[in-house]
Amino acid sequence: MISILLVGKGNVATHLHNAFLSVDNIVFTQISSRKLEHIPKADITIIAVSDDAIAEVSSKIKNTFVVHTSGACSINELKNTTKKGVFYMLQTFSKEKKVDFNEVPFCIETENDKDYKLLEELAKSIGKKIYNVNSKQRKALHVAAVFVNNFTNHLYKIGNDICKEYNVPFEVLQPLIKETALKIRTLSPEKAQTGPAIRNDKKTIKNHLDLLNKEQQKIYKILTKSIKKSIK
Amino acid sequence: MISILLVGKGNVATHLHNAFLSVDNIVFTQISSRKLEHIPKADITIIAVSDDAIAEVSSKIKNTFVVHTSGACSINELKNTTKKGVFYMLQTFSKEKKVDFNEVPFCIETENDKDYKLLEELAKSIGKKIYNVNSKQRKALHVAAVFVNNFTNHLYKIGNDICKEYNVPFEVLQPLIKETALKIRTLSPEKAQTGPAIRNDKKTIKNHLDLLNKEQQKIYKILTKSIKKSIK
Numbered sequence: 001m002i003s004i005l006l007v008g009k010g011n012v013a014t015h016l017h018n019a020f021l022s023v024d025n026i027v028f029t030q031i032s033s034r035k036l037e038h039i040p041k042a043d044i045t046i047i048a049v050s051d052d053a054i055a056e057v058s059s060k061i062k063n064t065f066v067v068h069t070s071g072a073c074s075i076n077e078l079k080n081t082t083k084k085g086v087f088y089m090l091q092t093f094s095k096e097k098k099v100d101f102n103e104v105p106f107c108i109e110t111e112n113d114k115d116y117k118l119l120e121e122l123a124k125s126i127g128k129k130i131y132n133v134n135s136k137q138r139k140a141l142h143v144a145a146v147f148v149n150n151f152t153n154h155l156y157k158i159g160n161d162i163c164k165e166y167n168v169p170f171e172v173l174q175p176l177i178k179e180t181a182l183k184i185r186t187l188s189p190e191k192a193q194t195g196p197a198i199r200n201d202k203k204t205i206k207n208h209l210d211l212l213n214k215e216q217q218k219i220y221k222i223l224t225k226s227i228k229k230s231i232k
Numbered sequence: 233m234i235s236i237l238l239v240g241k242g243n244v245a246t247h248l249h250n251a252f253l254s255v256d257n258i259v260f261t262q263i264s265s266r267k268l269e270h271i272p273k274a275d276i277t278i279i280a281v282s283d284d285a286i287a288e289v290s291s292k293i294k295n296t297f298v299v300h301t302s303g304a305c306s307i308n309e310l311k312n313t314t315k316k317g318v319f320y321m322l323q324t325f326s327k328e329k330k331v332d333f334n335e336v337p338f339c340i341e342t343e344n345d346k347d348y349k350l351l352e353e354l355a356k357s358i359g360k361k362i363y364n365v366n367s368k369q370r371k372a373l374h375v376a377a378v379f380v381n382n383f384t385n386h387l388y389k390i391g392n393d394i395c396k397e398y399n400v401p402f403e404v405l406q407p408l409i410k411e412t413a414l415k416i417r418t419l420s421p422e423k424a425q426t427g428p429a430i431r432n433d434k435k436t437i438k439n440h441l442d443l444l445n446k447e448q449q450k451i452y453k454i455l456t457k458s459i460k461k462s463i464k
Binding site: 051072090091092094097103104105107129131133136137139140141142143144145146147148149150151152153154155156157158159160162163165166167168169172173174175176177178179180181182183184185186187188189190192193194195196197198203204207208211212215218219220222223226227229230 | 283304322323324326328329335336337339361363365368369371372373374375376377378379380381382383384385386387388389390391392394395397398399400401404405406407408409410411412413414415416417418419420421422424425426427428429430436439440443444447450451452454455458459461462
């Protein structure tokens, strides 16, 4: 039996709460980060609060083992005087959408092996993919995630804008978007690259630029240039 | 029964060939674009050659109905003197990977309704998603596809480069990549946008830039700026 104290009421905390509900060997309590006066003891205290609040919230906690859930923060952002760890789930969480935890990579960092085994046991009780990731690696993953999630989604937005302007349903692009994302499971992104930039097809590139607004042109040009450069 | 003449031996032609093989009411012949002297008659002649070759190849064909398969070319790129059409499949085709034609959007353009019905019947015999798309719309789709496929794949490459540099397996990012692509089936890209740019989280943006090389920084900055601008 593992006892968990979950601090926070946001997106990540809510999804973790729901996941823990269905696990037999976990007892857990969830509290708001604003009510830290008399908190219950627990084997693992999980702080799922905004990055800026981690230091202050953790400084008030006396429990033996405190972890945060942030991809951007180092383990030393925790200011409790007891043991520290990180329990980072690398996935995009939306309030409205159910999360399949079997598909969520758990990136774990601790100060010693015993704590690692405990966090690993916790992760295994709700998920399957577990990685040992230190603070430097986690920061790199976090910025890589901005490229493959935030920026990619913005390219989808531009695709959607173009469709709207030329009166074509965006859904026509959905199968391509899905295939692009799945293709790199079997092919490296280098090998999967196609299109006018990698072929240096100047005529098509010119035709494309003619269809775009200034903002879109800037992004088209810089990414085209970067693709060309990537050819070894 | 529909008779098809397929001109070309490339990627698209090969996948079409394989799809037609399993359809009972299609008889088809495939020939190379270099052997156009004595070509067989057919209800539909499909030219699946490179964009630059469409004009020349089509000018040599006397069959009654000739279509090309290019997203970037107008219907008038065809130089046959008989009827014209376009049979564009908006998907990324790799030689090594089998295509699920039920997931391929067929974008059809013709000069009249009767021809449209014939191309529609052909598309329905191998697929399910059929769209009536004119030359202007198709060009817009083609450039939108560059954003959601070519450029997105390049962002995956950058994510992969960062992982390599910091010694983390790229597979940790795969679930996020998949979820990002599928999320926009239920949420618009505007609503799905998350991350430091949309939150204007300057501290995280600065930390991210510190981890990147110059080339990556340029792309990070321009996309972050564009996301900020997109907030209405």
